[in-house]
Amino acid sequence: MPGPAPSPVLLGVSLKMYFGHHQTLNWSRRIAALAEHHPAVTSGAARLFVLPAFPALVPATGILAPYGVALGAQDIATEDSGPYTGEVGGPLLREIGCRYAEVGHAERRRLYGEGDTVVAAKTAAALRNGLTPVLCVGERDEADPADAAARTVAEAERLLGGLEGAVVLAYEPQWAIGAPEPASADHIATVCTALRGWLDSRPRHAGSTVIYGGSAGPGLLTRLAGAVEGLFLGRFAHDPANVGAILDEIRSPATTPAAVA
Numbered sequence: 001m002p003g004p005a006p007s008p009v010l011l012g013v014s015l016k017m018y019f020g021h022h023q024t025l026n027w028s029r030r031i032a033a034l035a036e037h038h039p040a041v042t043s044g045a046a047r048l049f050v051l052p053a054f055p056a057l058v059p060a061t062g063i064l065a066p067y068g069v070a071l072g073a074q075d076i077a078t079e080d081s082g083p084y085t086g087e088v089g090g091p092l093l094r095e096i097g098c099r100y101a102e103v104g105h106a107e108r109r110r111l112y113g114e115g116d117t118v119v120a121a122k123t124a125a126a127l128r129n130g131l132t133p134v135l136c137v138g139e140r141d142e143a144d145p146a147d148a149a150a151r152t153v154a155e156a157e158r159l160l161g162g163l164e165g166a167v168v169l170a171y172e173p174q175w176a177i178g179a180p181e182p183a184s185a186d187h188i189a190t191v192c193t194a195l196r197g198w199l200d201s202r203p204r205h206a207g208s209t210v211i212y213g214g215s216a217g218p219g220l221l222t223r224l225a226g227a228v229e230g231l232f233l234g235r236f237a238h239d240p241a242n243v244g245a246i247l248d249e250i251r252s253p254a255t256t257p258a259a260v261a
């Protein structure tokens with residue numbers, strides 16, 4: 001008898017602040033065309049989500065959502081509404097069709113001074129508004145894999161505290177973001193396996209997914225051979241052909257992750 005169907009591989013893209021508006025929409029059209037025809041997507045083996053800049057969320061949803069590509073915001077306010085100049089709250093994000101909200105990215109921590117209290121409050125805001133947090137965790141400086149795993153699990157534990165709900169836990173070692181190469185496959189596998197084990201011990205986070213980000217690109221999923229449940233892409237998704245190449249890898253059974261909760 002065949003075993004249970006493997007969980008889909010989750011591929012997320014954050015466009016950060018790289019693209020202009022029309023560039024974002026043109027890129028979105030090319031991703032929509034991939035999603036419409038690529039067998040990894042049409043078969044359900046891969047799921048895609050895209051996090052553009054705030055002003056592009058509505059038109060990009062119109063382009064991508066018909067092909068099953070989910071949209072999300074790169075940030076979310078800790079509060080839901082009120083006198084918070086410049087912030088965007090969860091109810092509005094939900095209203096315009098967002099499914100995800102990214103929290104805790106290393107750039108927001110380093111450049112905008114966001115600490116654990118703010119990251120945990122943003123995670124709570126996403127969950128209470130029915131958005132899946134894409135919660136970024138990962139060590140700041142390069143460490144050996146076992147040490148990185150222990151520190152990253154402790155970070156996830158601290159941030160998720162008393163919260164309940166499915167999350168996307170994005171392991172993004174800060175030293176591997178914006179680098180020429182991702183962390184080594186052994187490093188990624190050790191940390192992501194530890195995060196998976198920790199999540200499995202917390203039924204309140206059933207349905208969560210562990211993905212890797214930090215200079216991820218074509219070839220990495222194959223090297224990881226099922227040790228992660230997806231990738232969180234930055235620069236290497238700017239060329240849609242790279243997204244297509246990663247989707248090609250997902251078609252290969254060798255890269256299909258073991259079934260996860």
Ligand SMILES: O=C(CO)COP(=O)(O)O
Binds near residue numbers: 014178
């Ligand atoms: O931070 C990232 C995704 O959120 C990764 O960015 P890069 O792939 O450009 O390093």
